[in-house]
Amino acid sequence: MKKVTFLILGFILGLSILSFAQDPGGAETLAANPQAPIDYVWVLICGFLVFFMQAGFAMVEAGFCRAKNATNLMAKNTIDFVVASLVFMAVGFALMMGNDYYGLIGTTGWFLHGDNYDVGRYLMFFWQLVFAGTAATIVSGAVAERLKFKAYFLYSLVVSAIIYPIYGHWVWGGGWLSKLPFGLGHVDFAGSGVVHTIGGFVGLAGALVLGPRFSKFGKDGKPRAIPGHSITLAALGTFILWFGWFGFNPGSTFSGHQLRIAVIAVNTNLAAAAGAAVAILLVFLKTKKWDVGMMLNGCLAGLVAVTAPCAWIEAWAAVVIGGVAGLLVVLGVYFWEARGVDDPVGAVSVHGLNGVWGLISVGLFADGTYGLGTTAGPLVKGLFYGGGYGQLISQAIGAAVCVFWAFGLGFIAFKLMDRYFGIRVAPEEELKGLDIPEHGTPAYPNFYTTNQN
Amino acid sequence: MKKVTFLILGFILGLSILSFAQDPGGAETLAANPQAPIDYVWVLICGFLVFFMQAGFAMVEAGFCRAKNATNLMAKNTIDFVVASLVFMAVGFALMMGNDYYGLIGTTGWFLHGDNYDVGRYLMFFWQLVFAGTAATIVSGAVAERLKFKAYFLYSLVVSAIIYPIYGHWVWGGGWLSKLPFGLGHVDFAGSGVVHTIGGFVGLAGALVLGPRFSKFGKDGKPRAIPGHSITLAALGTFILWFGWFGFNPGSTFSGHQLRIAVIAVNTNLAAAAGAAVAILLVFLKTKKWDVGMMLNGCLAGLVAVTAPCAWIEAWAAVVIGGVAGLLVVLGVYFWEARGVDDPVGAVSVHGLNGVWGLISVGLFADGTYGLGTTAGPLVKGLFYGGGYGQLISQAIGAAVCVFWAFGLGFIAFKLMDRYFGIRVAPEEELKGLDIPEHGTPAYPNFYTTNQN
Amino acid sequence: MKKVTFLILGFILGLSILSFAQDPGGAETLAANPQAPIDYVWVLICGFLVFFMQAGFAMVEAGFCRAKNATNLMAKNTIDFVVASLVFMAVGFALMMGNDYYGLIGTTGWFLHGDNYDVGRYLMFFWQLVFAGTAATIVSGAVAERLKFKAYFLYSLVVSAIIYPIYGHWVWGGGWLSKLPFGLGHVDFAGSGVVHTIGGFVGLAGALVLGPRFSKFGKDGKPRAIPGHSITLAALGTFILWFGWFGFNPGSTFSGHQLRIAVIAVNTNLAAAAGAAVAILLVFLKTKKWDVGMMLNGCLAGLVAVTAPCAWIEAWAAVVIGGVAGLLVVLGVYFWEARGVDDPVGAVSVHGLNGVWGLISVGLFADGTYGLGTTAGPLVKGLFYGGGYGQLISQAIGAAVCVFWAFGLGFIAFKLMDRYFGIRVAPEEELKGLDIPEHGTPAYPNFYTTNQN
Amino acid sequence: MKKIEAVIRVEKLEDMLGVLEELGCCPGMMITHIEGHGRQKGIVEQFRGREYKVNFLPKVKIEIIVKDFEVDKIVKAIAKTARTGEIGDGKIFISSIENAMRIRTGEQGDIAI
Amino acid sequence: MKKIEAVIRVEKLEDMLGVLEELGCCPGMMITHIEGHGRQKGIVEQFRGREYKVNFLPKVKIEIIVKDFEVDKIVKAIAKTARTGEIGDGKIFISSIENAMRIRTGEQGDIAI
Amino acid sequence: MKKIEAVIRVEKLEDMLGVLEELGCCPGMMITHIEGHGRQKGIVEQFRGREYKVNFLPKVKIEIIVKDFEVDKIVKAIAKTARTGEIGDGKIFISSIENAMRIRTGEQGDIAI
Ligand SMILES: Nc1ncnc2c1ncn2[C@@H]1O[C@H](COP(=O)(O)OP(=O)(O)O)[C@@H](O)[C@H]1O
Ligand SMILES: Nc1ncnc2c1ncn2[C@@H]1O[C@H](COP(=O)(O)OP(=O)(O)O)[C@@H](O)[C@H]1O
């Protein structure tokens, strides 16, 4: 009998958000589903938190880079969301969430026009937009301190108009990846892949096309540290991101009726903690110093990794997944540097590597207590819980596609721009810092700054 | 039939929040309206976000001013909310939301006493308070770097005891402006006028009475730039304000049952983006540099402008309104400077000008899909949607009254104080910065600061 | 009849959160109580705000300490929450909220395992965890600028595994203090005692064991000021804490159905304002300067004090309680310094003293309009409202126990560590600042820093 | 060649530049933000309710290397511009420089200035 | 007149001031926060897991212009106060100043110091 | 003993250190971040839409006290490393130092350097 009750609830709920196109006032939607308000309130507030992550990224990246590029980082971290907002409204949302065309792209809802002038559609748009903005802003860290603002401006267009929404459609818009015949198809609860792997690997492409910053590698080719200008800002940014992630993951139920949100919040937090703990301890073993920067990276790595599985695992698994993420981010940072890749804030390791790990982990740790936004339907089960290899395969395929798609298109985009107008600032501009040549505005004119390179 | 259903819902809802005075525990209110919790939760959380805007203003203003006045700005941005909290509780709330007296002022609820010890009244008080605090704090930017702390302290009293609540009563407390015989009377959904125009023009009055900062205008009378000490803080503050605005606008439904909140959130965001985009592009055309400071101003301008219309327009209109706001803020900044007015952070252009623009825009873009906190009642329709000139006229009248009221009383208040004890710090104090003479505390004692003027 | 209605509501509500162990998906819980979502949403979002307070503490402490220790403070303020998350999950939660054993400790729920894999339990865990994290992080301020990171790491273990959860059990876990035969037993609505008094007095123990910082007391033994390196960060942190407190206090209803949350929010805000106002005015009378640092302390003092009584008092009482807190924090700061105790950020006065004051104030100002998370049950009444001395006695006992427990165990913990490996850094490390010797990372490598001691 | 080394009030720096530019004969200068200690009393600051004395005041040090015959003119100009009559105006010190080189061109001696 | 130019450890600055004040004969001084490079090894710092060497150590430079006969006394005092015996204690350099002027009064020569 | 005082471009500092170390004969140095004003035009910056001219450019001042006979070699090395040929390369000034003392040991004269 209980089953029935909540099936009905789930059903009404389902309706409430999807049906009733063309209800701009919201009254009909409410009448049809008096339960809708709690869902709207939950989704919106979580969306606000996700938006706030923009501030977190800005602070982390600024903190991890030098004072002479702080203005430039603020400019980029703002413009990407500005561009994403406008472009995603114009075309991105339609491509991602419009009516499916052969599992490849969405095709309706351009400019939020016509039928889309509806409270339910606007709600979904808002949610998808803040996610698109997050994917876009991740890249700024990997290409920091040398990419022209103009190039970043254009890149923002490409990522929020094409790269993000199309892949997003494949996973969340009813596209082909979500229909893979293994397990329940490729699943990515809150976007380890859709958001973070995409951002991380587009970032890798950018870093490769740009090449390392001047003085990042010594004449001997050995990587050198280029300390950021404010650990305080980096830590503040990490706290803001951690805070925002509580909107990012639990909010991805897209419904306040899924009490599973409590489990998701706990898992999100535990993974962050485990990632931070492992990262700082690892570096301590190596250098005998308590490395704050790496701890912050580890914390974010844990959050990225748990983003895909957070709804389908229990607490202990979150700790394990986060711990592994902490390990991966440390190895990742050394790995890329050893290969001559210069990623000033560690975005590729934090978001790229751990995004992939997050997707895979679903196929391993999903415990079969929860399904696709419901406990009714089929449940997600991973290898360790007797779910066999099915889900794992779907996850692997999705992850591989994600990496290729993001890196491929990212590489093409940056290469093309480089061909046309050169995406890297002039050497002397890089030495002086981008703030004055690009923006005319030093970030800290009242302060005496030193060690400019 | 549907209509009926939501009419009833709307009705119950209406009750829930207004009726049942003297229910300090909230049990009766809940019993009478089991739907109330969602509204309380929504309003409170949005109110928390609005409160957080205080931090945003503090960071933006500090970032846009010099290091030698940072302590003073922190002091002012804190004290205004402190004073507002106490004064608004004592008299402001009664004047604004008490029983109407001939459409002029409210007359009941002093000190939240007697009947007002009620969950519904306290909820309304909290909401109105955070708005009053916002209006108060806007001014600190326009009078920055030269106004005595003592004068600011007293000004805070005046604005939160008289200027804000009385005008607020006229628009939101059932006063005469809300009853204008054109359109639906003067409407201001979330306070482009009540909060921002008021703040902006009181700020203008202050800036005029004070006169420009030393060295703001060269011997040739030409305006000179006085760069702020931290673009990072300015950007952080802008993100915090943008984040808080998601409480400010959607929360103004004062109900989670108005699913229109989804539309409001989207509009709010689009206007911010459009304002930022237009502002940075405009300045780029002029100086060939990507001006971050102006982009941040443009973003805030868009938010201010969309505050009044956000509930009555659709996405494309939000983009247009925000874009115009971006244009206005750039022109405004140059306009005031050209007239010898020194507004260190651009508060007059951002909040004053665009507050007016926001009010007017309602009369143009309101699309008739939503009314006064309900889809049932009469709907707000502007010129472009065949609503005729009625609404536009009401908006224009309200805007004019707002400007005169704010500027007039603001001017009188600052002039009087100046007469009695002089509101401007001594020249040498201004040169050294206000932090030490006024507060004894330099903001950054561990750092070597330069270009002190 | 009304009474009945809400009794039933209250009842269902009660169930919803506690019963139905082993419902990891949440569907059964929802079916049993369709009203649950609003409670889950409310509790989680408030919990997110409480988490965000971590950022606030980090910024306040960094701002009030010197640049040369900023990295160390970021490290400590992060690691304590990291450790708390893992340890509280492993043992703390079980000790605090597990099945009661003779009113002394909880005994079930280790590692959130077995029956605890349930949405209701996870929800409760999340809530209690963010509180544990707050208690833990308070201490970092009192021991700042001289405690080894390693010692802080271990201390975090102890506080979140033992000190906090056991005392927490006595008050919130059904332990003996909550069953005291006076009044309704010892009550502490949101944790003036459980969180702040604990944190403050463990901090005092740490400060005593460590001894004062080099140069805090002149050769004449007179206390000397050691200015913090950023008033801007200190103010930002205070705003963040104030913001987070709106989750801390109102969220402690653990239910969105308690419309009393509106009253709690208002009281919380008024106490903060009153505390700030009194503190800044007091110091002004003494030094004729507007002391921002003390105003920020006063604001936090008001928040701490109102934390225990916030749900049981009306607005005017909140103002009085906050005002007294402002007075206490000023006196406290001078008192401890006069006794040779060096508390760099004033944590002992803000959290310790005012935590006690908050507990006591319940016994004085509780007005009998609200009970223990319900208006049904027995109501909390203090001396001034004819409740007699009963409640006051319970509060006094609880406060005394809290102080002894926190100070005692804190002292033992720090002494033991000191015995084994010495908890204070070497003198030259302290002079140079902890950032480089402990972490290898200066917080602001691009800036020229001065007055290093 | 002589080095003119002047310690002045921070707020005088901007005027000083203007004056020296007009004077024409100032080939270049080095500005250093220093902390000075002299007759001028330190100021009292306060932090969280406790006052403390700061003995070092922010000052600006200007160094100009000039040809011998230009010294007087410049010193006079600096003194005139920097004077307020209050304690803390600062001082000017003259010392001799044996040689100078313009890195860009390698020129040495007076022409290098 | 001579200029005494001393490079010392940052943490010695406060004591130094006290000592010189007691000594009485210190008319004033200029303090500059510099970065020094000498025998003392640079320190190893790290950022996000990677270590790097910093070759410049923060030092404080004190400049005092005094009458010739006071030089020894002051140099001794400075040396005594600044010495720890560890590498990095710093150095003291003496050079001659040709003239001085007190801006406030226009006085020149020894009395200007 | 002579003091070599060189004003160079900020971005040249790191190379400079390397060169001098190789050269071996550099006993130590003092680095000061200064603001310079010379022939080089100031740069135009902007803030909130309004442009303004900055007349002071960040420069680095290097001071090295060396034995007389080492002066030339070091000056040459510095000039060579600092030169870009663009205006703003900076200058080198030589003055004489009368005595030096190594605080740690109390040694005086040339051996103290
Ligand atoms: N003998 C000195 N040696 C070095 N610097 C000095 C000397 N005397 C004064 N100064 C510098 O000049 C500044 C102003 O001198 P001060 O005695 O305060 O005022 P005044 O020069 O008007 O008497 C001091 O802060 C200090 O930096
Ligand atoms: N020849 C020099 N010229 C300029 N500065 C020097 C010279 N030798 C030493 N110094 C300064 O003195 C500081 C201390 O010298 P160092 O060699 O490190 O220790 P010590 O003086 O004990 O041998 C250096 O950091 C540098 O700033």
Ligand SMILES: Nc1ncnc2c1ncn2[C@@H]1O[C@H](COP(=O)(O)OP(=O)(O)O)[C@@H](O)[C@H]1O
């Ligand atoms: N006569 C001088 N006295 C002091 N400093 C000088 C003098 N001439 C040049 N400088 C310093 O050298 C720097 C570079 O000189 P500048 O004239 O700009 O380029 P260049 O030396 O290539 O002609 C200036 O910024 C200034 O700090």
